[in-house]
Amino acid sequence: MVELASKKVRFNIDVVGEMTAWTEEILTPEALEFLYSLHDTFNGRRKELLDKRKQRQQLLNEGQKLDYLEETKHIREGDWSVAPIPHDLQDRRVEITGPVDRKMIINALNSGAKAFMADFEDATSPTWSNMINGQVNLKDAVRRTIEFEQPSNGKTYSLNDETAVLLVRTRGLHLDEKHLLIDGEPMAGGLFDFGLYFFHNANELIAKGTAPYFYLPKLESHLEARFWNEVFLFAQERLEIPVGTIRATVLIETITAAFEMDEILYELRDHAAGLNCGRWDYIFSFIKRLRNELDVILPDRGQVMMTSPFMRAYTQLCIQTCHKRNAFALGGMAAQIPIRNNPEANEEAFRKVAEDKRWEVTDGHDGTWVAHPGLVAIAMKEFDKQMEGPNQVHRKREDVKVTAADLLEVPTGTITEDGLRMNCSVGVQYIASWLNGNGAVPINHLMEDAATAEISRSQVWQWIRHPEGKLEDGREITVDLFHEVFEEEMSKLKASIGEKEFRFGKYKEASELFVKLTLQEEFEEFLTLPGYGILH
Ligand SMILES: CC(=O)SCCNC(=O)CCNC(=O)[C@H](O)C(C)(C)COP(=O)(O)OP(=O)(O)OC[C@H]1O[C@@H](n2cnc3c(N)ncnc32)[C@H](O)[C@@H]1OP(=O)(O)O
Ligand SMILES: O=CC(=O)O
């Protein structure tokens, strides 16, 4: 545990994270006052919304089936649109995403992508220094003064004349920022990220002809969209900025939100720019929310594809819903990344990414995500080939008909020993990296982040408990089998990285957390919640 300095500021705010020159630059008295007002006005509501998630889970556990909401039928059937979308968000055909690391921000902004989503969420481990340095990096990026020198080779980085449009993803509503206590309680991580980025940059962004643009992750209902809309109204009023200046793209990455896409856009209609299909968290949410249904069990992670009927239903519904409301529908992240030193494997990875992007643009997505600068051109080519204008919002996709049963169709496939081993090994490797402060990592030539790790650990939890939790050769996935496989995978890891790295690289803590998450009876809502407890 790092020794934390404690600094008492006005308004009963305790900054219990380490104070550095960069912290001082971001946590000015004025910025803290703004954070205080956000917390004071909205934290109670946030907690109520988190309680509502628990209540919904309880109903699902008792057998309630998810369906479109009766009480919001008038919104789904009504004739309305989101407010006109700003000119610099009209063409989002390729968006690169990445953590708020200084060098990566510069690389992403220079990558040739149309937009860059700077991520305080799935791709970032929320250490105090990552959160504070990320805010400084973004502040410098907005002012175009950001520079970096790589200590290992002296390579220098600065912004090109033409850069991607910047969007910022805040942490989800479930996460606290434990280093900032207000009236004795931790501030919401999402409000902290939003508040600081907005406070420091809104006016500068407007002066530069753009605006504060956000991605909102892991929403579970339209009531959560209403919450964010009210946060935006409050923040804009405080800084005397016109209503509708902030624009948000909401990740549809929970199974419950898939039933409320129209309603989410409606709540945010003055501030919405579109919806994005966050495929990895969506699969996780499907497992998590439906975990007690006897007919729901998913095959190996590698067998759940975007072409699986339930994923097709959700992405097509997203496109149809967005285009009906004149909002944009963004596609998601293919897991493949460039593979250096193996041209054949690299070509195969690129082929898979191109194929994924081809599906998206053919269906009607207005843009997509890539994880790496080396993939920008591949995605761009697929979108350029099929999308003549800046977007394809004119394609209303009235042919799409998605029922509740379509969204809930369980994908078929097999559970294999390799799949079980992969979930254990990749899950532990990712958690170890996250505990070391790195939230996005290449493992087995695939991008892994918090969302993909959630799938791994939730699958093992479910397979052990589900009556159909059997390997394809008929063996039951028992606690004993899990222990056997897990120990073997940890031995392999130790052998490949060395005993010392295993001990000091946080693998021990990571494997303990993975085992706890898997064996405890109560399903943990997010692995990052207990993870944050031991994150320094
Ligand atoms: C489920 C979801 O939420 S998806 C969205 C969240 N996930 C992400 O955003 C993941 C983003 N991607 C990444 O973090 C990285 O690409 C990884 C971890 C997957 C792979 O990282 P690495 O193996 O280190 O990449 P690699 O070594 O090939 O990097 C080569 C160069 O590209 C840069 N780079 C790689 N990915 C990115 C990125 N996403 N943004 C900006 N620069 C990047 C590296 O900084 C490096 O730059 P340099 O040559 O100037 O030193
Ligand atoms: O945030 C994106 C996802 O796929 O999860």
Ligand SMILES: [Mg+2]
């Ligand atoms: Mg996600």
